[in-house]
Amino acid sequence: MTTTELRYATPEAQRAPVVKLYLGIGLLVFAGLMLVGALMRAAQGATMLTLAPDVFYQLMTLHGAGMVGTAGLAALAVNWYFLSQHVQLNPKIFLATLLLSLVAVAMIVGSILIGHFAAAWTFLYPLPAFSLGQWSKGAALTFVGGLLLLGVAFLLVYLDMGVAIVRRYGSIARALGLPMLFGREPIDATHSPTVVASAMVLIVNVAGIAVGAIVLIMTMLHLIYPALAPDALLMKNLIFFFGHVFINATIYSAVIAVYEILPLYARRPWRVSRPFLAAWLAVTLMVLAVYPHHLLMDFAMPPWMAIMGQIVSYASGIPVLVMTAFGGLMLVYRSGIRWDAASSLLVLSLFGWAAGIIPAVIDGMIHVNLVMHNTLWVPGHFHFYLLLGVLPMVLGFASYLCANGQQGRTGLVAVAVYATGGTLLCLSFLVSGALSVPRRFAVHEESWQWLGNVGALSGGIVLIGTLMIAVPILQKLPRARLASTGIGARA
């Protein structure tokens, strides 16, 4: 670190405890929700387990809201930890975000398990108000209020991150590297990719969460005053903008772990360059513009939005394939990298993200969407992103922090188990989609049930792999001296 960086960086002693809390809670919740996911697939298989439809849809809502929220918080921990090496962040605000999030989680879980709320994590308007006796208005308000509180918690820490970035870099645009990209400043090779990614995440996710807050408040008002009924298509646009941006911001936050840790293992630098900055600017704009690809089957939408959705959907995959995945592979090639749990998880995460782009882009084509929309093809591609992308980034980060890589062969076996289960699960979803099996069905027809059983077994393997990776981390986490991996000095 340079003297300037030391002046701005958050002291290590203040960073460690809160990050540990985020990771510890996150890993436990991930494992629990994986079990829920496997149970749902088993229920669809109808051989090992049966679940009443109302219970299934409650678990589906829990799995969706829980995974998205937890992935968001865990990715935030990655982002906050590495950004705090460059700017002065306030650990108390970071802790307050966690505490507010836990209150939000209690509200969401309570609304589902006690109030029987089951309108899926997307709470697609006006379904929360149309339960036909399945859940009460209070349960719906509690769920929606929980999501709103979660959004407030994120905005709180983003405010601190934004202020800290502006204090050091002058503006968010400068942190994103725009003056360097457009030649107004020379390329500064010491400008951290973490700062660039953080600036992008701030821009898109503040917008995403703000829109999310609007649609959540409108949903609450509709619940309280049913006569106040907003336009369903407008609400759908707002919900999918929020959902798409939030989950994308999660991926782009978590990938910071790859930018920061993989160079340590490869003993090669990952520096900013003009193409790198151009890619991040493109991603910033495209993440905000691509959401209409979720609405291709809403023919009432203007055709230009459907066309834009298809084209931007394809284009937004290019920066990942050309910059991040390719850059990571270039770093690893002939590097003599030491393979352990952390390094292999991070490379796996790049693979999961890159591979998931293929079925996502194909589903983003209008022709294909006509026969694939809302089939199990959709969870097929996003489980590639999340289960084989974001989660390995978080697990790799946790493994690196706890020096868990030292466990050697056991760690590699655990990653192999995880990767095998994850790939099988994703493929079982994609094959189901190709056979037109609908998503979000509590009861599957007999001809579809074998795929549910394959999914349940694959989910079980993923859970075993996760526990093999996470348990040693959780054992070491309370005493871990963060970032003491013994893999050498920073490149």
Added chain:
Amino acid sequence: MHISILLVSLLGMGFIAAVFGFVVLNSGPRDEDFGGIAKRGYFIRLWWFIGLCAAGVLVSVWSLIPFPLQASSAESPRIIQAVGRQWSWELASNSVETGEPVRFRVTSQDVNHGFAIYGPDDKIVAQTQAMPGYFNDLDVTFEHAGKYRVLCLEYCGVAHHAMVAEIAVTEKH
């Protein structure tokens, strides 16, 4: 079409897996000349980028012209009103002849539903969303006789999976 989509996706993902496998297998021994590796890498990356852009332009033109969602060219398709509600479909008619251009005028009385027509082989033929306050026109010309089903593909509550209607498609007289 469905299986072709799967195969194309698997081919693409297989290519990515092969590239990752190649690099992982060649992660050692260490080459200290990273500058040289980067130079060759940037050259490959440039062509990779150009190739992806070119493929994107070709696929976009091929798949978007003509615009896939425009109304059918049939002058007077038979219009069938389709109304979704928790948890049933109300179709103005349940019988159609092969080769007869049909326009399903789809809407909802309560929440969002997904109007998906499944063929006799249990594969999706076409779909659109059923939205409160909107009518989505879905043009279909059935080519084969048989029993078709309408399933809801937008989650709409506890009996979402049981929201099914049938369409009997008979040979044209």
